[in-house]
Amino acid sequence: MKVTRALRWSLPFWVFTVACKQPTPPAEVRAPGEPIHGGQVTVAISQDLTSFNEYTGFSESTELAILDLLFPTLLTEQPDYQQRPPSFAPNLAVSWGFSEDNRVLTFQLRPNASWSDGTPVTAEDVAFTFRVQKSPLLPWPGQEIKDFIQRVEVVSPTVVRFYFSRSYPYQLMDANDGHIVPSHRWGKIPLQAWAHTDFSQHLVTAGPFRVASHVPQQTLTLARDPAYWDRPKPFLDRVVFRVIPDPAQQVAQLLAGQVDVVLMVPPREATNVRGNPKLELVEVPSRVWGYIGWNNRRPPLSDRRVRRALTLAINRQAIVDTVYWGFARPARGPIPSTMWAANRNLPLLPYDPGQAAKLLDTAGVTDADGDGVREWEGRKLTIDLLYPAVNPMRAQAALMIQADLRKVGIHLQPTPMEFTAMMARQEAGNFDAVLSAWEEATKVDLTSLWMTPSSTTGSNNFIGYSNPEVDHLIVQAREESDLDKAKVFWDRAQELIVEDQPVTFLYEAVQLVGIAQRIKGADINPASVFFNLQEWYVLP
Amino acid sequence: MKAHLFRRFLASALVIWLVATATFFLISMAPGDLASKLADPRIAPSARERLREQFGLQDPWWERYLRWLSRAATGDFGYSLLFRRPVGAVLGEALPNTALLAGVGLALELVMGLAIGLIQAYRPHSGFDRLLSALTLTAYALPTFAVASGLLVLFAYTFPLFPPSHMASPEAAHLPYWARVGDTLRHLVLPALTIAITGCGAVARYLRGSLLDEQRRGYVLFALARGCSTRRALVVHALPNALLPLLTVIGLSLPFLVSGSLVIEVIFSWPGMGQVFYSAVTARDVPLIQACTVVITAAVVAGNWLADLAYNVADPRVRV
Numbered sequence: 001m002k003v004t005r006a007l008r009w010s011l012p013f014w015v016f017t018v019a020c021k022q023p024t025p026p027a028e029v030r031a032p033g034e035p036i037h038g039g040q041v042t043v044a045i046s047q048d049l050t051s052f053n054e055y056t057g058f059s060e061s062t063e064l065a066i067l068d069l070l071f072p073t074l075l076t077e078q079p080d081y082q083q084r085p086p087s088f089a090p091n092l093a094v095s096w097g098f099s100e101d102n103r104v105l106t107f108q109l110r111p112n113a114s115w116s117d118g119t120p121v122t123a124e125d126v127a128f129t130f131r132v133q134k135s136p137l138l139p140w141p142g143q144e145i146k147d148f149i150q151r152v153e154v155v156s157p158t159v160v161r162f163y164f165s166r167s168y169p170y171q172l173m174d175a176n177d178g179h180i181v182p183s184h185r186w187g188k189i190p191l192q193a194w195a196h197t198d199f200s201q202h203l204v205t206a207g208p209f210r211v212a213s214h215v216p217q218q219t220l221t222l223a224r225d226p227a228y229w230d231r232p233k234p235f236l237d238r239v240v241f242r243v244i245p246d247p248a249q250q251v252a253q254l255l256a257g258q259v260d261v262v263l264m265v266p267p268r269e270a271t272n273v274r275g276n277p278k279l280e281l282v283e284v285p286s287r288v289w290g291y292i293g294w295n296n297r298r299p300p301l302s303d304r305r306v307r308r309a310l311t312l313a314i315n316r317q318a319i320v321d322t323v324y325w326g327f328a329r330p331a332r333g334p335i336p337s338t339m340w341a342a343n344r345n346l347p348l349l350p351y352d353p354g355q356a357a358k359l360l361d362t363a364g365v366t367d368a369d370g371d372g373v374r375e376w377e378g379r380k381l382t383i384d385l386l387y388p389a390v391n392p393m394r395a396q397a398a399l400m401i402q403a404d405l406r407k408v409g410i411h412l413q414p415t416p417m418e419f420t421a422m423m424a425r426q427e428a429g430n431f432d433a434v435l436s437a438w439e440e441a442t443k444v445d446l447t448s449l450w451m452t453p454s455s456t457t458g459s460n461n462f463i464g465y466s467n468p469e470v471d472h473l474i475v476q477a478r479e480e481s482d483l484d485k486a487k488v489f490w491d492r493a494q495e496l497i498v499e500d501q502p503v504t505f506l507y508e509a510v511q512l513v514g515i516a517q518r519i520k521g522a523d524i525n526p527a528s529v530f531f532n533l534q535e536w537y538v539l540p
Numbered sequence: 541m542k543a544h545l546f547r548r549f550l551a552s553a554l555v556i557w558l559v560a561t562a563t564f565f566l567i568s569m570a571p572g573d574l575a576s577k578l579a580d581p582r583i584a585p586s587a588r589e590r591l592r593e594q595f596g597l598q599d600p601w602w603e604r605y606l607r608w609l610s611r612a613a614t615g616d617f618g619y620s621l622l623f624r625r626p627v628g629a630v631l632g633e634a635l636p637n638t639a640l641l642a643g644v645g646l647a648l649e650l651v652m653g654l655a656i657g658l659i660q661a662y663r664p665h666s667g668f669d670r671l672l673s674a675l676t677l678t679a680y681a682l683p684t685f686a687v688a689s690g691l692l693v694l695f696a697y698t699f700p701l702f703p704p705s706h707m708a709s710p711e712a713a714h715l716p717y718w719a720r721v722g723d724t725l726r727h728l729v730l731p732a733l734t735i736a737i738t739g740c741g742a743v744a745r746y747l748r749g750s751l752l753d754e755q756r757r758g759y760v761l762f763a764l765a766r767g768c769s770t771r772r773a774l775v776v777h778a779l780p781n782a783l784l785p786l787l788t789v790i791g792l793s794l795p796f797l798v799s800g801s802l803v804i805e806v807i808f809s810w811p812g813m814g815q816v817f818y819s820a821v822t823a824r825d826v827p828l829i830q831a832c833t834v835v836i837t838a839a840v841v842a843g844n845w846l847a848d849l850a851y852n853v854a855d856p857r858v859r860v
Contacts, residue, residue, distance in 0.1 A: 042710070051624045058578060139594050144584030196619050196626065216633055217811030219710050240710045244809045249692075253704055256697045420824055423579060424572030441582055448585050458585035 035521060039538035040238035043261040044250040048217045048243045053186070053199040054179060055132050055140045062263060065528045066241065069222060070205040071179035072121065074107055075172070079527035081442045082285065084340050085483045088172060091230070092121060092180060092206075102167035102481070105175055109158040113229045115204045119184050123160035127152045128183030130162075137191040145177045169483045170443050182206070208234050208534050218243055235521070235537035254279065254514045260538075261519070263529055265512040267325040267393075273514040280515050282524045285338040287440040288509040289331045292385065292401065293426075294433050296502050297464040300365050300376045301383070301432065307501040308349070309359035313408045314401055315351045320507050323397045327512055331505035333494045334450060338508065338526070341444040341487055343494040349501075357408045367409050374409040382411045386425065387435040389416035394435050397506070401435070426462045437509070444483075446474045446493055450502075465502035552841045559837040560612070560830055564605055573597045573824050574621050595621060608830060617834075618827035622819060627831045630816060635835070637707060638800035638812035644728055645735025646793060652736050653743025660744065661751035662774060672744070680741030688734045688807045695730060702729045705809035731808040735801070743789065750785050754778040784855055791847020795839040 049063050052070070059067070075088035075096070093107040113121035130152040133140060148168065153161040162175045182204045189197055203211055208230070209222035220241040224234045242259060244250045251269040253259045255276055265273055265281065274281045294301040294310070301307060316330040329337070332346040360366070360374060365381060367374045374381050385401065387394040398414035405412045412433075417425070425431050438449070451474050452466040453459035470493050477489035498505075513524050521535045575588045575597060592598050596607075611618055617627040656676060660669045679687075696704035703709065703726060712723045754760060755778055763773045800814035813832065820828035851858050 050622070057621070057624045058580075058583075136594075139591050141578055141580070141583040141587045141591065143590070144587055145582075195624065198625055198629070213713050215708065215713075217815070218706050218708070218809070221710055242706065242710070242809070243811070244705060245806050245815065246809070249705060249807060249809065252692065252697060256700070256704070258704065418822065420572035420576050420822060421570060422572075423576040426579075427576060428571075439580075458587075458589055460579055460585050 035235050035535070035537040036539070037235050037537070038237050039235075039540070040240055041236055041261065041519060041536060041538060042240045042242055042259045043263070044244045044253060044259045045241050045263070046243070046245050046247070046250070049214075049220060049241075051199055052203055052211075053181065053194065053197075055138050055181070056195050056197075056199070057139055058141050065530050066220070066222075067179055068207070068528065069209045069239070069530060069533060070207040070211065071181065072113065072206050073176055073179055074126065075176045077173070077176070077442065077527060079525040079531060081340055081526070082338055085169070085444075086173065086442045088176065092126075096172070098171075102171070103164045105162040105164065105171060106155070107160050107162075107175075109160065110229065111158050113206060114227065115182050115184075115206045116210050116225060116227065117185075117204050118227075119182070119204075120157070121180065121182075121206050122157040123154040124157070125180050125183045126160045127154050128187055129178060129180045132181065132186075132191070133178055135191050138194055140178075142177060145174050149175060167481055168478075169481055169486065170445075173443055180206075209239060212238065232534045234534045236533070239533065251514065254516075257516070260516040261529065262514040263511075265514045267323075267327045267512065270325060270327060270512055273512075278517050280517055282513040282515060283327065284511040284513055284524055284529075285526055286509050286511040287336050287338060287442070287526070288437055288511075289336050289440070290328075290397075290435075290437040290506040290509065291331070291503040292433050292435055292506065293463040293503045294501075295429065295431055295463060296466070297429060298432060300363060300381070303363050304500045304502075305359050305363040306365055307504070309356040309363065309365075309408070310405065310410065311349050311501050311504040312352045312359065313356035313410070314404045314504060314506075316504075316506055317351065319397050319400055322400065323393050324507060324509070327510045328507040329510075331508045333498045333505060334446065335444065335490070335494060336440055336508045339440060339442075339444065341483075341490055343491040345491075346494060346498050349498075353404075353408050360408065360410075365410075372409055373411050380411065382413055384432045385412055385414050385435055386417050386422050386431050386433070387414065388419045388422055390419065398435055429462060429464060444490070445478070446470075446490060447478065450474065450493070450497055463502055465497075465500070467496060467500055470496050470500075548845070552838075552845070555841055556834060556837045560834050561605075563833045564608065564826070564830060565601070567821075567824065567826055567829055568601045568604070570824070577823065604826075608827070612830065612834070617831040620820070620825055620828040622823045622825040622828060627827050630828060631813075631831055631835065634800075634811060634813045634816045635798060637810065638805075638814070639797050640724075641728065641731055641804070641810055641812060642735065642797045642800060645732040646739070646790075646796065648732055648736035649739035650743060650790070652740035654747060656740060656744035657747025657751065658774065658779070660748045661755070661778075662771065664748070664752055673748075676741035676744045678741075679737050680745070682738060684734060684738050684801065684803045685807060687737050688731070688804060691730050691733055691737075692807070703727050704730070705807075707810060731804050731810055734804055734808075739793075743786065746786055746789060747782060750782040751778055754782045757781075780854075784851070787850045787854065788847050791843045791850065794843030794846065795836055798839040799836045 045062055049066055050057060050059065054064065054067055072092040074091060074093040076091045078087045078089055080087055092109055092113055094110050095108045096105060098105055109123060115121060130146070130149070132138065133143060133146050148165045150163045150165050153163065155161055164171055185202055185204045189202065200214055205211065208225060208228045210225040212221040212223035214220045222239045224237055244253065247264065247266050250259065250262045251265055251273065254262045255272060257278065270281055273279050294307050296302055320326065320328045320330055330348060332348050333343060335342040365374045365376050369375070385398055387398050395416060402412045402414055422434065426434055448460040450461060450465060450470055451459070452471050453461045453464065473489045473493040477486040480486040480489070513529055515522060515524065518539045519536055520539060521537050523532045525531050573592065574595060575591045578588050578591065596604065608618070619625070620627050620630050623630045656672055660672050663669055692704050695701045707724060707727050708720070709723055712720050715723060751774065760773050760778050763777050764770070798813060799817070800812040802814035802818050804810065805812045805814040816828070817832045820832060
C-alpha cells in the first residue's frame with residue numbers, strides 16, 4: 001500500500017495545484033495537439049443499461065462503466081494491477097486514513113461536491129449508500145463484499161468513518177465498492193419498493209456527465225455536466241451509447257463511421273478494423289482466461305496424471321492462432337500473467353502428444369482392444385465437453401480439441417448447450433468437462449475457485465478440485481495483512497494447481513477495442529475503456 | 541349466434557390458460573434459473589443462494605404456479621427480474637415497436653405479393669412468369685439474415701441511403717413532430733423490406749395458384765365470352781374470389797405483429813418482442829416469459845378468429 005500512502009502525502013499539494021488552476025476558455029486559435037471543446041462520440045453497446053440504480057440487481061461490467069460517468073465512488077481504482085495491488089486515487093473522497101488497529105477507515109470528502117439538482121454530496125449519502133448495500137430487501141449481488149464492514153458513521157458532512165470487524169488487505173477496496181447514491185432523493189423511496197421502481201424517473205446524478213435522454217433498448221445520451229465539481233471537466237459535449245446487440249453489426253457500423261467506439265471487436269474482424277485508415281485497433285490486456293474444466297470428482301478425470309496428459313495432448317497455440325487469430329496467449333496458470341499476483345515462474349506445459357500417450361498408459365487409460373480408442377476399467381472412455389451453443393469461437397475450439405485428443409486415443413464429444421442450462425449442470429456437478437472462461441477480479445483471492453468446496457459458504461469450484469495443501473496456502477494468504485507477503489503463498493499455490501491441472505489452462509484473452517482515429521486523448525486501459533473519458537476530444 | 545360466440549370465447553380462454561400453464565411447467569423443468577448465470581468473480585458464490593431465496597426461486601413449483609396464476613388472473617404479470625421493471629412496462633415498450641415494424645412489413649409484403657401474383661396470373665407459363673416464379677421461390681427460400689445483410693451492405697454501407705439500425709436517430713428527440721415521423725420511416729425501410737422480401741414469395745405463389753383456379757371457373761369464362769378484357773376478368777371477377785385463401789394466410793400471420801422476429805430485431809437493433817422474449821427465456825425470467833406467452837397465444841387465437849370472421853363476411857357460403 002506504499003503508493004496509496006505516497007498519494008495521500010502528496011494530496012494537499014495536488015488539491016492546491018488543481019484549485020489554483022483557472023478553467024481555460026475554448027481557444028479561438030488552436031495549437032496543434034491542443035484539445036478541442038465540443039463534439040460527440042458514439043459508442044456501441046450490446047445491451048441497454050438495465051437500471052440507473054445498481055443496487056436493484058446485477059449490472060454487467062459495461063453498465064458499471066457507464067454508471068461511473070454518472071455517480072461518484074469514494075475513490076477511483078487505478079489500472080495498475082499489472083504491477084501491484086490496485087492503488088486508488090481521490091474521487092468523492094480527497095483523503096483517507098486508517099486507525100492504529102487498522103479497523104477504522106476515515107474518509108475526508110470533497111466539500112464542493114454536489115448532485116445535479118444542486119444538493120451537496122455529503123457523508124450522509126455515503127452512510128445511506130452503505131445501508132442500501134447491506135439491506136436484505138435488495139437483490140444486490142455484491143452484498144457479501146461488505147461483510148466485514150460493521151457500520152458507517154457520519155462524523156460531519158465531509159467526514160465519514162467505516163468500522164471493520166477485522167483487518168485485512170482489501171479493506172479500502174471493499175469500502176470503495178459501489179457507487180454513492182443520492183439519499184435526499186432515493187431515501188424517500190422505501191427499500192421494499194426499490195426493485196420495482198423505475199429510477200430514470202428519480203434521476204439525480206453527480207458525475208462528469210448527466211443523462212440527456214434515454215430511449216430504452218435504443219439510445220442513452222449523456223451530456224457534459226457543466227456543474228461537475230471535479231477536474232478534469234469533459235471536453236466532449238455528448239456521449240451517445242447505441243444499443244447494437246449483434247457484434248458483427250457493431251463492427252460494420254464502426255467501419256461505416258456510424259459509431260466511433262466498439263468495446264469488443266471479435267478477433268476475426270480485427271484485420272478489417274486495423275486495415276481501415278480512419279480506425280485504430282487497441283489491444284487491451286484483459287483478465288479473462290479460457291479453460292477446459294475437468295470434473296475432478298469423476299474417474300479417470302480425478303487422476304491428475306490423466307488431466308495432465310489431456311493438457312499435453314491439446315495444441316493450445318493452434319487454438320490461439322486459429323480461433324483467436326493470434327489475439328490471445330496460451331495460459332499458464334490460475335492467475336492471468338497480466339496481473340501482479342501471477343507467478344512468473346510457472347512452466348508452460350508443452351504440446352506433446354507422445355508424452356501424453358505414455359502418461360495415459362501409466363494411469364491405466366489404455367487401448368487394450370487396439371481400435372484406436374482408449375478404455376477405462378474395461379469400457380470405452382467418452383468425455384462429454386459442454387460449451388455454450390451461442391458462442392461460435394467455443395464451438396471451433398471444441399472441434400480442435402476433439403481432433404487433438406483423437407490423436408492420443410481419447411474420444412471427446414463436443415456438446416453445445418444453452419448457457420443457463422450449462423451453468424445449472426456445472427453447479428450440480430453433472431458433467432465430464434466444460435469449455436468456459438473466467439474473468440479474474442482485481443481483488444486477487446484464490447478461495448472461490450480453488451479451495452475445496454464447502455457446503456456452507458458456496459463456491460465457484462464446481463469442478464470439485466481439492467488439494468489440502470492448496471487450501472492451507474489459501475487460508476494463510478487470506479490471513480496475511482500485507483499482500484506482498486500473501487503473494488508468497490499464492491505463488492506456491494499456483495505451482496501446485498498447475499501440477500494438478502484441475503483444468504486445462506487454454507488461453508489468456510486480449511480485449512480488442514475499435515476506436516475512430518478522430519478521437520484523441522483516449523487512454524484505453526484495462527480498468528475501463530472510459531477511464532479518462534473526460535480527457536477525450538474529437539477532431540472536426 | 542350469441543351462444544356460439546360465448547363458446548368460442550370460453551374455448552379461447554381455455555387455450556390461453558393451457559398454453560401458459562404448459563409453458564410454466566416446461567420452464568420450471570428446464571435446468572437452471574436466473575441465479576445460475578451469476579458466476580462472476582465480483583460476486584461471492586453464496587450470493588447465488590441468497591438471491592434464489594429473495595426471488596422465491598426455491599419455492600415448490602405449485603406454490604410459484606399458484607402465485608403466478610392468482611396474480612395473472614387480475615391482470616398483474618409481476619416484475620421482470622431481468623429488466624428490473626414491471627412486466628407491463630417492458631411489454632408496453634416492445635409491443636408497439638414490434639407492431640409497427642411487423643405491420644409495415646406485412647403490408648408491404650402483401651402489396652408486393654399481390655402485385656407479383658397478379659402479374660404472373662395475367663400471362664401464366666410465359667417466360668416472365670417463369671422468371672418471377674424463380675425469383676419469388678428464391679426470395680422465399682433465402683434465410684432472413686442473408687436478405688437483411690444483403691440489404692444492409694447495399695443500402696446502408698455501400699450506398700448509405702438508409703440508416704442501418706435502430707428506430708430513430710440519436711438526435712430525433714429534438715426534431716419537430718413530422719421530421720421525427722420521417723426519421724422513423726427512414727429507419728423502417730430496411731427491416732420492413734426484409735420482412736416483405738422474405739414473405740412476398742409465399743403470398744405471390746398462393747395468389748397465382750388460386751387465380752389460375754378461378755380463371756378456369758364458369759363465371760370468368762362467361763365474362764370473357766361476353767367480351768370482357770382479360771385484365772378486367774382477372775382483376776374485377778377472379779381476384780375477389782382468389783383472395784379468399786389469402787385471408788387464412790393473413791390471419792395466421794397476425795401473431796407475427798406481437799411476436800416479432802428475433803433475427804431481424806437483432807440485426808437491425810430494433811427493440812421489439814423478439815429480443816425481449818429471447819432474453820427472457822435465456823435468463824429464465826419466468827414472469828416475463830409467461831406474459832410474452834400469454835400475449836402471443838392470445839394473438840394466435842385472435843388471428844384465427846379474425847380470419848374466420850373475415851371469411852364469414854367475404855364468403856356467404858361459410859356463414860353460420
